[in-house]
Amino acid sequence: MSRLTRTPSVAPEIRRLTEPRPVRVALVGVVLLFLSAFLILPLVAVVASALSLGLKSYWTAIREPGAAAALRLTLLTAAIAVPANLVFGVCAAWALARFQFPGKGLITTCIDLPFATSPVVAGLAFVLIFGRNGLIGPWFLDHGVPVVFAVPGIVLATIFVSFPFVAREIAPVMEAAGAEEEEAACVLGARGWQIFFRVTLPNIKWGLIYGVILCNARVMGEFGAVSVVSGHIRGLTNTLPLHVEILYNDYRVQAAFAVASLLAALALVTLVLKMLVERRERQRAA
Amino acid sequence: MTRHSSNRRRVLPGFKVTLTFTIAGLVLVVLVPLATIPARAISAGPHALLLAMTDSRVISSFRVTLTTAFAAACVNAVAGPLVAWVLVRYRFPGRRVFDALIDLPFALPTAVAGITLAGLYGPNGWLGRPLAALGITVAFTPLGIVVALIFIGLPLVVRTLQPVIEDLDVEIEEAATSLGAPRTAVVRRVILPCLYPAWLTGFSLAFARAIGEYGSVVFIAGNIPMVSEIAPLMIVTKLQQYDYAGATVVAFVLMAMSFVLLLTINALQGWSARRLAG
Numbered sequence: 099m100s101r102l103t104r105t106p107s108v109a110p111e112i113r114r115l116t117e118p119r120p121v122r123v124a125l126v127g128v129v130l131l132f133l134s135a136f137l138i139l140p141l142v143a144v145v146a147s148a149l150s151l152g153l154k155s156y157w158t159a160i161r162e163p164g165a166a167a168a169l170r171l172t173l174l175t176a177a178i179a180v181p182a183n184l185v186f187g188v189c190a191a192w193a194l195a196r197f198q199f200p201g202k203g204l205i206t207t208c209i210d211l212p213f214a215t216s217p218v219v220a221g222l223a224f225v226l227i228f229g230r231n232g233l234i235g236p237w238f239l240d241h242g243v244p245v246v247f248a249v250p251g252i253v254l255a256t257i258f259v260s261f262p263f264v265a266r267e268i269a270p271v272m273e274a275a276g277a278e279e280e281e282a283a284c285v286l287g288a289r290g291w292q293i294f295f296r297v298t299l300p301n302i303k304w305g306l307i308y309g310v311i312l313c314n315a316r317v318m319g320e321f322g323a324v325s326v327v328s329g330h331i332r333g334l335t336n337t338l339p340l341h342v343e344i345l346y347n348d349y350r351v352q353a354a355f356a357v358a359s360l361l362a363a364l365a366l367v368t369l370v371l372k373m374l375v376e377r378r379e380r381q382r383a384a
Numbered sequence: 385m386t387r388h389s390s391n392r393r394r395v396l397p398g399f400k401v402t403l404t405f406t407i408a409g410l411v412l413v414v415l416v417p418l419a420t421i422p423a424r425a426i427s428a429g430p431h432a433l434l435l436a437m438t439d440s441r442v443i444s445s446f447r448v449t450l451t452t453a454f455a456a457a458c459v460n461a462v463a464g465p466l467v468a469w470v471l472v473r474y475r476f477p478g479r480r481v482f483d484a485l486i487d488l489p490f491a492l493p494t495a496v497a498g499i500t501l502a503g504l505y506g507p508n509g510w511l512g513r514p515l516a517a518l519g520i521t522v523a524f525t526p527l528g529i530v531v532a533l534i535f536i537g538l539p540l541v542v543r544t545l546q547p548v549i550e551d552l553d554v555e556i557e558e559a560a561t562s563l564g565a566p567r568t569a570v571v572r573r574v575i576l577p578c579l580y581p582a583w584l585t586g587f588s589l590a591f592a593r594a595i596g597e598y599g600s601v602v603f604i605a606g607n608i609p610m611v612s613e614i615a616p617l618m619i620v621t622k623l624q625q626y627d628y629a630g631a632t633v634v635a636f637v638l639m640a641m642s643f644v645l646l647l648t649i650n651a652l653q654g655w656s657a658r659r660l661a662g
Contacts, residue, residue, distance in 0.1 A: 116567075129467050130476075207650060210646065212414060
C-alpha cells in the first residue's frame with residue numbers, strides 16, 4: 099500500500115501507526131512474562147506457602163493469640179490513622195485546590211516529604227522525640243503515657259508514612275472539577291458545610307474513596323517505621339506485618355505466610371476496589 | 385482559572401481554617417519529626433559525625449544501597465517503558481487485570497513482599513533452584529537486593545510514563561509516518577523524545593524509593609556486613625545497640641540524599657509540564 103493512496107477512513111492510518119504484528123506479539127509476550135514473574139508469581143507463592151502444611155495449620159496460624167492481637171492492633175491503628183489523614187487530606191486539598199496564596203508550592207512539596215523519607219528514618223525521628231532520652235519522651239513517661247515501644251508511637255509513625263495519600267489523590271480531582279459549582283452554591287446562600295457536603299463531596303467522591311483505600315493499604319501494611327518504634331513486644335505492640343516478621347525469624351515459615359496471606363488479600367481487595375473506582379470514573383467521563 | 389483567585393478567596397469560605405489546619409498538621413506530624421534528625425545529628429558534634437561516617441561498615445552500607453538502588457532503577461528504566469507502552473497501545477486479553485496488578489507493589493505490605501521474594505529466590509525456591517543450577521545465587525546476595533528493589537520501583541516508572549504515552553499526539557506520529565519515516569525512526573525520533581522527562585522522573589522516583597526501602601529488602605538481602613547490608617538497616621542495627629548518635633548520623637545522610645532527589649524530581653516535573661504545554 100503506497101502512502102499516496104489515502105482512503106478517507108482512519109482505520110488503515112491507525113494500523114500503520116503501530117508496530118508490525120510480530121513485534122507487537124513479541125513485546126506483549128516479553129512484558130506478560132516479566133509481569134507474571136515479578137507480580138503474579140509472588141502472589142501465588144504466598145498462597146502456596148501459606149497452605150503448604152494444609153488448611154488446618156493455616157487456620158491454626160491465623161487464629162493463634164499472637165496473630166489475633168496483631169490483627170486487633172492493626173485494625174486499631176487503621177481506625178485512628180485513616181480518619182486522621184482523611185480529615186487532613188480534605189483540608190489540605192480544599193486549601194490547595196480552591197485558593198491561591200504565597201508558599202503554596204512549598205506546602206505541596208512538604209506534603210510529599212513522607213514519600214521521600216525512608217520509613218526507618220521516620221521511625222527514628224519519633225524515637226528521638228518520644229524516646230526515653232528524647233526531647234519530650236521523659237515528660238510523657240512521667241505522666242504514665244509511654245509513646246515509643248507502645249501503641250501511640252505506632253499510630254504516630256503510621257500517620258506520618260501515610261500522610262500524603264488522601265491529599266494527593268483529591269487535590270487534583272478537586273482542581274479538575276473547578277470551583278464554579280461551589281461558587282454558585284455560595285452565591286445562592288449555602289453555608290460552608292452545605293457547600294462541602296452537597297457540592298464538593300459528590301464531585302470528589304471517587305477520588306476520595308481511592309485515596310482512602312490507598313491510605314488504608316499503606317497504614318495496615320507499614321513495616322519499617324513501625325518496626326523501629328514498636329519494640330516488638332509480643333501481644334502488645336505487634337502489628338500484622340511485624341507479626342509476620344517474628345514468625346519468619348522464628349523459622350515458622352508456613353505460619354508467617356499464613357498471616358502474610360491476610361495482608362496479601364488486603365492488597366488484592368485494594369487493587370480490585372481501585373479497578374472499580376477507575377471504571378466508575380471512566381463511565382462518568384464518558 | 386487561577387487568574388480570578390483574588391475574587392475566589394472572598395467568595396468561597398474556609399480558607400483560613402483549612403490552611404491553618406493543613407500547616408499545623410504538616411508542622412506537627414511531618415516537619416518537626418523530620419527536623420529532629422538534622423538537629424540531633426549536628427548537636428552530636430563534628431567528632432561523632434566523622435566517626436560514624438568513616439566507619440567502614442557504614443560506608444559499605446551506603447555503597448551497597450546506592451549501587452543496588454541504581455541497578456534496580458536502571459532495570460526499571462528499561463522494563464517500565466516497555467510495560468507502559470504495551471499496556472497503553474496494545475490490546476490483548478487480560479490487559480486490564482495486568483494493568484491493575486502494576487500497583488501490587490504499592491498495595492502489598494513490604495514485609496510480605498520481602499518474605500515472598502526471599503522464598504521464591506531462596507535455594508529451594510521456585511526461581512532460586514533453577515537459577516542456582518545456572519550458577520546464579522540471588523537470595524542473600526546484593527543481587528537479591530536488586531530484585532526486591534525492581535519489584536518496589538516498577539509501578540513508579542510505569543505509572544509515570546502511562547499518562548504521557550496516553551496523551552501522545554497521534555497526529556505527529558501520523559505526520560512522520562505519512563512523510564515516509566519508517567516505524568523505527570518514528571519511535572526513536574518522535575515518540576522517545578516526548579517520553580524523556582517522564583522517563584527521567586520515573587527513574588528518579590524509583591531510585592529515591594529504593595534508597596530508603598527497608599521491609600522488602602531485609603529478608604532477601606541476608607544482611608551480611610560489608611556485602612549485603614543496606615543503609616536503612618544500619619540505622620536499625622545502631623538503634624538496637626543504643627548508638628543513637630550513630631543511627632542519627634546515618635539517617636541524616638540518607639535523608640539528605642532523598643531530599644536532593646526529591647528536588648531533582650520536582651525540577652524534572654516542572655520541565656515535563658513545560659514541555660507538554662509547549
